[in-house]
Amino acid sequence: MTTMTGWWSRRSTAGKVELYTRWTFHSFVPVEFFALGVLPLTGSKGSPLGPVAATGTALWVLTHAVLCAVLASRALDHTTGRRARPPVRLAVAVGSATAAANVLVLALWTAGVLPDGGVDGSVVSGTTTFTVGAIVLCVDRVRHMLYVVVGAALATAAPVATLGPGPAVAGITAVAIFVGGSGIATACGFSSWLLRVVQELERSRELKARLAVAEERLRFGRDLHDVMGRNLSVIALKSELAVQLARRGREAAVDQMVEVQRIARESQREVREVVRGYREADLAVELEGARGVLGAAGIVCEVTAPALDLPAGVQSALGWVVRETTTNVLRHGDARRCAIALRAEAGGVLLTVENDGAEAAVLAVRDGPAAGAGSGLAGLRERLGAVDGTLDAGPSGPDGFRVTARVPLPRTTAKATNSGTQEERTP
Structure with missing residues (x-):
């Protein structure tokens, strides 16, 4: 059991949050594919889209989900500090592909090739909403996230008003995308912010540990200086005195060297206590x-x-x-x-x-x-x-x-x- 769960338990708290966040966004791929590319088509009466149209729609939804997952992964790499911010052209490419596909779907719907308006509307609104979530991960400020949501709602409503059933449906589409986009933008933005905060806390913990090591080194150097400074001065003083007494042939030189020996042994004991950190x-x-x-x-x-x-x-x-x-x-x-x-x-x-x-x-x-x-x-x-x-x-x-x-x-x-x-x- 430990072998099976070690890949999770051996990770740090920041690593666990990152793994959870990444796989949450990766799970959007099957969710989007089944919610927009499979279920609406199979639930449509008589499959009015036809086999070719149904297959094409499903493939587009799958491709879109993968593109959004790649963009989200690059954005999370930037959040965790592994690479620079995702290139703007990648986000623009995902947004442009979504807008172009929406225009194509609306044009085919207007021409009668795709007669199921409910399916068409769900594909247009759903892919736009998931696109908002992926692009929001690439920006840092809340104001810019709001711009993404509003821009997506207006960019989708405009072709609905011109190519689709008219301004009324365009207004409903804009409101739906704004509400759905605001929800997913809030979730994605909060997830990115939470991951960034956890990463900073992890770095702060590592920095605290390094500072504790540096502080302990300073304590050791300070204590060693305080302990050995006086003792070495006394040893030098008494050794000099012993030399002078020995030159005069006085036996007191032996007493001084005995004292030097005692101080040296005392210094050894004090150094050991400094190393242990117990000396007062x-x-x-x-x-x-x-x-x-x-x-x-x-x-x-x-x-x-x-x-x-x-x-x-x-x-x-x-x-x-x-x-x-x-x-x-x-x-x-x-x-x-x-x-x-x-x-x-x-x-x-x-x-x-x-x-x-x-x-x-x-x-x-x-x-x-x-x-x-x-x-x-x-x-x-x-x-x-x-x-x-x-x-x-x-x-x-x-x-x-x-x-x-x-x-x-x-x-x-x-x-x-x-x-x-x-x-x-x-x-």
Whole structure:
């Protein structure tokens, strides 16, 4: 059973709608042939058309149905984006062939060769109506569809008035074609529009999937930069210190290399966590790490950290701020002092990281294309934006630089934070 239905189940939603729409229009061929070329003739009393006339009419109806199916198929190819719009000459050829056949039928009817007026009228009106449906698929605007319907009604009524039984029947024919043509034009136009919308939704879904992949790649690159930036800076710093100690013959060089080994293993673990996408920065751990790393680099670091009860997302975002700013202090300048302060304020929490060294500040805040978009401070702004936070960075004083991160908190969380604040200072 799966083998028999796989041709359907393996298709996408857009593919199923397209297949259904195409075969709906292809089914017009047998419907038109039996409705206009077989049933009226067999139902006519005594078959007044005669064998030759009946066969000729049936062949014309069949040919017309195939022409309309070809035109509809080309129009659907344009709707689905497989080929350009059907050439105008093809639509004009179908319309001209229908009009010429209608004139011939009316002329034979007037001459008495085709005496059954009911059959003649059904063939003229029916083929014109199916022609309207096929041509409507080739146009996009509703106004143009209306022009097709009105034009078909008038083009068919004119020879009926001149070659047929007169203006009264011509008026009835025009109204019948207008009503029938409006119905089939609405159905065909709606089917084409629905197929186009489904195709666009399918393309939007594919684009969304590609954007999700691109966003994940950006996340991975940003996290890898944030994780490895500070660790590599510390490894380089401690390796340089170990080299200097080893040259002096001091045993402390071994301790420094052991620390390098530990940081390298920690970096491996963090990279694995970044790949899995589970890593979250812990604010308390990052504050303590910043104090230790900056102290090891000979930078006096003062951390003012109250005990705040912050949501996990806010803690993670602020933890990344501490990590990245610490990396910038180590990497971009010759700072001698760094102060990190965390405090609650009205409706939120404020984190500031300030260091001396104006040259280092200018390098740290540079986030344009030369520094790599999507990393550094730009990456921090993205992380803070996820919790509705903001990041400001700029000079502070004659030779200082300050990074300020503000994150709003829900009212209940802000009240609990303000009531439970205990300040701790770690020189």
